[in-house]
Amino acid sequence: MLRPVRTSMCTKCSLRLVVPLLERTYNVRVVSVQRSTNALVPRPVFGRHASSTTWTKSSTAQGEGPEESKIRAVPFRQHPTAADETFERYHGHNFFSAKPQQAKGPVERYLPFWVGSAKIRARITQAQVGRDITRTVYNPRTGRMETRWDTDWRWVHDQFTFSRSYSPTQYPDLQVYASYKYRRGFVNPIRGASIADATQLSPSMLDPSPQASEYQTVRKVDPYTMRPTIAQKFIQAAIQSNEEAAADLFLRETYRADRTRLVRIELEFEDFKLYPVYLPAYVYTIRYLGRKFRTIINGNDLLVGGQRMYDWNKISVATALGTSSFMLLSGGLGGAVPGGLTGAFWLGIVAPVVVASLLTLYYPILSLYARDLWRQAEMRAHAQEPDSRWDTDWIHAYSAYEEQARYRAWQQEQQYGGGYREKFGYEERESMRRSGGDPKGYYGILGVTKDASKEEIQSAFRGLAMKHHPDRYSTPKEKEAAKVKFQQISAAYSVLRDPQKRRQYDTTGQG
Structure with a gap:
């Protein structure tokens, strides 16, 4: 329409x-x-x-918007009836839950996300570590020596540098909701490992669920309204926060400290990429006290997010029983409050019941109002950002297999220190070096020519990586040989897939 x-x-x-x-x-x-x-x-x-x-x-x-060829989408794999069951469990998870009476849905919809990955180098440039100790000090008020807890702070004089690879399948915070249609706090819980199922977005993915006629509705696709540079800031902030937490844990374990402070970290992004990916969602609408609430369920793995409601009648009864029991066990408050037993009844039972009931009844409304204020402030702040191009050199088409292969290659480089580049593949490199134009034999390893396109290099890498992946072999000897070959393939691909590294390799033979 x-x-x-x-x-x-x-x-x-x-x-x-x-x-x-x-x-x-x-x-x-x-x-x-x-x-x-x-x-x-x-x-x-x-x-x-x-x-x-x-x-x-x-x-x-x-x-x-994002370039057509780079858009990916995670397909719907769950039937709407499975989403209905998830919805019922989510809103009926305990005795005090209030099951929605006016719920509409589900509406099948694709939600836009910017998905990031990065390799970073983090350096701790400043930090203090502290140990909790007891000190005996003089208290001038009492005139006596007293023992109290204190923290002994020491500066960290060593500098530590770490390398880490961030993949969106391991870190859901690298998946940023790229719209302002729904509250971000309700959308974030559906992020997870389903991003690994992303494929090229096609019209067939918009077809409704064919299993049941009552669900024959056209799937909707929400547009991208968040610029990639804003998503980049979200992702970099998430990485910064994660590195600060990792540095805190590392310092406390290294120095056997109880706490840290004044920690300063410098981050260097060596390989930052951003991908436009659509996540499938079943969206339910709940009407509560005149307001609309959304419950969003991932159509691939049934992760769910949304505002839960609780039955204020059950809460009030539980509060009344709890306060009454407390007063009976403690002997009442008749002598402690004005009015005797009557005052104790109103102050000890009625007042807590009224407060608990009102909070339970109106908390969803207050929470929604706070989220709306946050969303409006976020939109105003983002509107002040200078315009950026939708397509830049760090925006790519997402490939989960490619991303996982890069992550494994990075792990192996960290484990072996890059030594396999010098130890293995010598014969192939010598052969290509003698023929000219391929000093380290990277083109020969992938079986492509020097004028091969990026798509041809990616295709060759996928085929070779699947063929020589160590997990396909059973004996230790075969696994070791496959690991060596896989490392060679990953090293060649890490250079040839990057235009700048490839140009440097073709020109100087370094890479």
Whole structure:
């Protein structure tokens, strides 16, 4: 269905003619949404083989969304009935839960995410470590020596440097919700390892669930409204926070300290990448006290997020029983409050019951209001950010297998110190060196020519990596030989897949 906003009569007539033709031809729903005169206006249109999202900003500036060929999506793998069961369990997980009476859904929808990965070098430039000790000090008020706890702080004079590889399958915080449609706190719980199932987004992925006729609705695709540079800041902040926590743990274990402070870390991002990926979601709408609440369930692995409600009647009864039991066991408060037993009844039982009931009843509303304020402040702050290009050299098409292979190669480099590059593959390198143009034999290892495209190199790497992966072999000798070959393949691919490293290798033979 098309909803043109503030368009001229000529434009409306054109849209009424074109949109039905597009929907019949490509079997999709075309949606147009305009948020404001200065907001981004998403207009997703899906072709036969891929997806495309274009953007316009006001009437003077124009830009594009993520490049069509780089968009990936995680497919729906769970039936809507499984989502219904997950919804019921989530909102009925204990005795005090209030099952929603006015729930609508599920609506099958693809939610946009920016997914990041990075290799970093972290250096601890400053830190203090402290040990909890007891000191005996003079108390001038009492005139006596007293023992109390204190912390003995010492500066760390050593400098430590760490290398770490961040993958979105291991660190869900590297998956950033790229829209402002839903509250971020309700969307974040659906992030997880399902990102590894991402494939090329195609029109067939928009087809509704075929198993049951009652769920025959066209899947919706939300547009990207968060710029990649903003997502980059989210991811870098998450990595910074993780490195600070890791540094704190490392310092306390290394120096056998109880606490740390004044820790300063310098981060260097050696290989930062960002990928546009859609996650599948079943979205339920709950009406509660006149407000709409969303429960979002991952359509691939059934991870769920949303506001839980609790039954204020059960809470009030439990509070009344608890306070009454406490008063009976403690002998009452009749002599401690004005009014005797009557005052104790109102202050000790009625007041706690009223407070607990009101908090239980209105907490979801207050929480939603706070989240709305946070979202509006976030949108205002992001609107002040300078515009950035949707497609930069660090935005790529996501490949989970490629990412995992890079992560394993990095781990092996850390374990072996890179020595295998000099120890293994000597014969291949010598052969290519004699033939010229391939000093270390990287092209020969992958079996490609010097003018091979990036896609050919990726294709060769996938085939060789699958063939020589150590997990495919059973005997220790075969595993060791496969490990050596896999390391050679990973080393060659790490250079040839990167245009700058490949150019340097072709020019100087270094890489």
